[in-house]
Amino acid sequence: MTRTHLDPAITATLTEAAARVRATSGTQVGDMVEAALLRTLTDTVTMGDDGTAFVITGDIPAMWLRDSTTQLTPYLRFLDTCPPLADLVAAVVRRQLACLDHDPYANAFNDGPTGAHYDPEDVCDDPHVWEQKYEIDSLAYPVTLAHTLWRATGRTDVFDERAHRVLRTIVDQLRTEQDHDASPYRFQRDTDIPTETLAREGRGTAVGRTGMTWSGFRPSDDACTYGYNVPANLFAAQALLAVAQIAAEVLDDDALAADARALSGELVAGVRAFGVVPLPDGDGTPVYAYEVDGLGNALHMDDANTPSLLSLPLNAPDVLDDDVWRATRDLVLSPANPYYVTGTVASGIGSPHTKPGRVWPIALAVEALTGTPEDRVRLLAVLARTDGGTGRMHESFDPSDPTAFSRPWFSWADSMFCEVALVVADETEARSLEAGGV
Structure with missing residues (x-):
């Protein structure tokens, strides 16, 4: 991997942030923080x-559309x-859109037609594609990144003819x-692991029509139990609301804007009708299920990978029901979530994607970011002391022995x-100013 040269302005910005x-x-x-901020960009x-940027996840040499955004x-x-940092993000957006233009059903790509695959025996043998697991978030994350870049900087150069085609x-x-x-x-996939393939000759478990959109796999890359x-x-x-705004204000495509807004409403209505269910073994309080099939089945759990139920204020702030x-x-x-784990050092959400009884740092971070300022301070300390002595975050760790972890380098x-x-720093400085500090 060729190390990326960082513009001095980027280095200065990140160094100052770490000092805060x-x-x-x-x-x-x-x-x-300083080491991680620099390492992600350089490594x-x-x-x-061609003006694009390829982003690996860390210790796997492929680019996930989800990971490269997060x-x-x-x-x-x-x-x-x-501005140099905005240029870098724009380059990532261009590569993401090129990937979606090539195969909108794939979740991970190679840096060119290398022929590398997670499993060489998969049905998809496209040399550009590392893996073709269809995950809804692979479509949504690049849209939200492009939208964020536009709203923060006003630049529209990433919305070219290809971008227009991809949004459609x-x-x-x-x-x-x-x-x-x-x-x-x-x-x-020829495997004995049920979460690595889809039932019914690759179609997935049966579903009824709900107004929602189907996904073969979760953001964990595990097969959905219900579609x-x-x-x-x-x-x-x-993300469709972002598509609508881009289409109307940048691309002058009122038809695309209307279609995106209408579909967004259909998905929300489908979730409201089928995905909000009574609290199991409780007083009937409505909660979001993690997955449903439209045939009466619902799965009560959450997974560490985002979008998750826990992350909805971050990923879907304008369409969620806050009370639910x-x-x-x-x-x-x-403990009602089968993937909530408690140990002597940490407690948090894990995933069936890793060994049982493991907590994921990503989930601890999401818990912090969707919680109170006090939650953020507490969980930041938990994250710092569960690095296993490596100075890095990992995919998962044993909450009673953080030196037992998976994936030594996980950039997300x-x-x-x-x-x-950084959020804790912002909030601490704001409190200091309110108290008359400097």
């Missing part, structure tokens, strides 16, 4: 000659003040998958840790 973290959260956290991003989370606050494709594909039985998509993933549908509804979400938050941060987790630390 040191002043508010201590030397250890500040040093971890995961490769700038291409890895940029802590940098987005600097887009309007650091996204709307059309989400609508196609409202009736999955009519979809051409299939995924089969309508509720947090992904709400995230898609939020708050009741859902209480559910998923309790690093970035979420940085985001929590």
